[in-house]
Amino acid sequence: MNKKWVVGLVFTGILSYFAFDLWSGWQKKHSAAPLTVTITKAHKEAMYDTLVASGSLVPQKEEKIYLDTAAGVFNSLLVHEGQQVTPGTPLFNYMDKETVQRQIELELTEKKLLLQLDEQKEKMLSMEQDFKKQSMTLTADSTIDQLVETFKQQKKQIERAIETASIGLEENKVQQESLAAKSEQLIIKSTIAGVIQKINYSQTTSPADTKNEPFIHIVSKEPFQIKGSITEFDHVLVKEGQDAIIKAKVIPGKTWRGKVTRVDHIPTSSLTDENTNKDSVTFYPFTVALEQMDDELKYGYHVTVEFQVHSKPEALVIPKEALIVKDAGEYVYIINANRLVLREVQTGLTNEKWVEIRNGLSEQEQVITTPSPDWFEGMEVVSHDTSP
Known part of the structure; x- marks a missing residue:
């Protein structure tokens, strides 16, 4: 056979193979069963731009x-x-040896004065009884007058002794009250309501070893607050009263709500630029109060705080998973006459669930929720609506 004929036949066979392959692919694409997809509608949601900072949990009140x-x-x-x-709950007390000794002395003095007072009262009673007996037996006026005069003198002496003992008791009472007030100062009491977080028991025997640590640490039972710092760039965005979302690094998957209660305007620290040796970023303290107490959260836990800034109460949104990013553009799949159509969109704010659509879609327009990279425009689909 002529060599040219052989080459021609081989070339024709190759062309036929590729033509058949292209035709088979076209047939598969256009004759396959319609793809079932889930759709949702673009709708309005409140959206916030999120600023993230870090901090740690501390009690709202504490006493050391x-x-x-x-x-x-x-x-x-x-x-x-x-x-x-x-x-006002008593926590512990001190002992002052001089105060104890003085208290004993005052108590003994009080007993002595009380005995003297009782003795003089008994003496007065006995004297009055003797006077009555003697006055009943005497008849001469001169003798009676002498008895009365003697009685008056003795009574006066006893009254002075009683008055002296009474004054001594009053003085003793004042001294004991003063000493009690001093002793009360030796009882250390709490100034806040809360729970005894820690007691450094070793200080009771060797206080010098841990003199820089608190002996007793009390924390309030109110919901924790978060103390942290933000940069000067974020300082202009965070305001008192703003809502915040708190996430604990040791408790993944769980969030707590809080509110900004304080943003300081005096910086606490700065970062220095190594090249210029000048301050490049300044940090400001902030405080966020948790709305509710949670026993899972512990004093000292490190947390992240998400501040909600740049809010839009009615942003047009779609699920984040519905967005397709390729070739430096952002797209969604919509359905037209049961066929997939790729449409370019412009996005805005995002969060864990939604992405804002600023241009490219209208409210209630349907989009595919979970597109696949294997899909292409023109594919025939059957939709299932999962709109909220």
Whole structure:
């Protein structure tokens, strides 16, 4: 056979193969069963731009009490860890040896004065009884007058002794009250309501070893607050009263709501640019209060705080998974006459669930919720609406 004929036949076979393959692919695309897809409608939602900062959980109120050796010697502990306290609950007390000794002396003096007072009262009663007996037996006026005069003198002496003892008791009472007030100062009491978080028991025997640590730490039972800092760029966006979402790093998948209660206007620290050796970023403290207490959250936990800024109460949104990003553009699939159509859109704010559509879709227009990279325009589909 002529060599040219052989080459021609081979070339024709190759062309036929490719033509058949293209025809088969076209047939598969246009003769396959329609693809079932889920759709949803673009709708309005409140959207916020989110600013993220970090912080740690601290109690709204706390009290740290330190042992003071100048106040006296530690005497006894009156509470235990985990105990609930209120303002004025006795926590522990000091012992002042001079105060104790003086209290004993005053108590002994009081007993002595009371005995003297009782003795003089008994003496007065006995004298009055003797006077009555003697006056009944006497007849001469001169003798009676002498008896009366003697009685008056003795009565006056006893009354002075009673008055002296009474004054002594009053003085003793004042001194004991003053000493009691001083002793009351040796009893250390809580100033807030809360729970005894920690007691440093070792300080009761060797206070010098841990003098820089609190002896008793009390924290309030109110919902925790978050203390953190934000940069000067974020400082202009965060305001008191703003809502916030809190996430704990050790408790994934759970969130808590809070509100900004304080944004300081005096910076606490700065970052220095290594090249210019000048401050490049300044940080400002903020405080966020949790709306509710949760036992899962613990004092000192590190958390992230999401501040809601740049709010839009009625933004047109679609689910985040409905958005297709390719070739530096953003698209969605819509359905026209049961066929897929790729449409370019412009997006705005986003959150964990929704993405704002600023241009390219209208409200209630349907989009495919979970597009696949294998899909192409013109595919025949059957839709299932999952709109909220």
